[in-house]
Amino acid sequence: MKTVVILGAGYGGMRAVKRLAHAKTAVRLVLVNQNPYHYESTQLHQVAVGTKEPEDITFDIRKAVPKGVEVIIDRVISVDQDSKTVNLSRSGSLGYDYLINALGFESETFGIKGAEENGLPLVDLDTALAARRHLEGTLEGYRQTKDENDLHIVVCGAGFTSIEYLGELVHRMPSLVSRYGLPADKIKIDCVEASGKILPMFSQDLVQWAVTYLEKRGVVFHVSTPITEVRPGIVMSNDQEFTANTIIWTTGVRGSHVIADSGYNEKRNRVIVQKDLSVEGHPEEFLVGDISAVPDPQTGRPYPTTGQISVAEADTAAANVLARLAGKEPRAFAFKSVGTVCSLGPHAGVAEIDKLGKWKLKGSIVGVLKKIVNDRSVFELSDLRTMLESN
Incomplete structure (x- = not known):
């Protein structure tokens, strides 16, 4: 039986796990995450200010993943591409046939002193x-x-x-x-x-x-x-x-330090991937989210790292793992934004929505829209019960 390993239980990692598990393909599916919980990174600012508590933006990974998924709570030290193993802090080495790496981001200081x-x-x-x-x-x-x-x-x-x-x-x-x-x-x-x-x-x-x-x-x-x-x-x-x-x-972020520690060809811990999100020379390995630099075909510049893009990349990566397992050709990643919502507290904000034309919104309606977006995220990555418990 082939082993598919997913690193990270953020937006990309959780989405990939659910896609692969629901495909009901006969594989060993392993999710590795440093913490036993998923947190909504788009709501960290609310915890930082004190308008939300940690339990409001987290849920238990083990309760949220589909049945049959192995969950390992451990810290990733490095990835050995040649031997197809992930080195973990406590659990030793974990071998894989296919890897979806979604380890997320760290703060970027740009080398500024202090x-x-x-x-x-x-x-x-x-x-x-x-x-x-x-x-x-x-x-x-x-x-x-x-x-x-x-x-x-x-x-x-x-x-x-x-x-x-x-x-x-x-x-x-x-x-x-x-x-x-x-x-x-x-x-x-x-x-x-x-x-x-x-x-x-x-x-x-x-x-x-x-x-x-x-x-x-x-x-x-x-x-x-x-x-x-x-x-x-x-x-x-x-x-x-x-x-x-x-x-x-809050000047910016870079990808996980695991990327540099593992010897990838990277810049700010992001790797330019192939059109199918695989790593050059390693068709069995896919990078999504903040560690992945995916060129926008319209501009030639990498897409910005957002939760929306991470989820879209996870869908493509999961589909391409399934394609490889079935001996089929992977598909190229394609992305169309559905819009951006920026809150200014719970009762105001600005938004641009690309649905049936371009909508520009501001004021209290955006506060409501932001809550809908957050609730939908929890529902899609876990289940209805978890979503209701978070409110």
């Missing part, structure tokens, strides 16, 4: 909880320290995660001010971005609406302001200083 030591990333449940504890502890501490930097927050980056974090933060801030008895007029929230653009994936009118929404609630944007160093309590842009005792680092 960023890793002094910034708070939002890349998994642990880092989101650490950011929340720091935020709440620093704000609460102001009553004793009277240090106004305890009331200052700098968000580094103005991409998707940064803006969603800011939206959630300004939504919760009034309750935090009340809870800790803080002077509301001394709260300061800065967003520092190297490029001249905010939310580059959206049209300018929606970007302007989002920026205005956040500015009215106290956020100050600094675009074309490259970060050159991060010190304890200070974000530097050449000679300009932004002081804050809470520094959120």
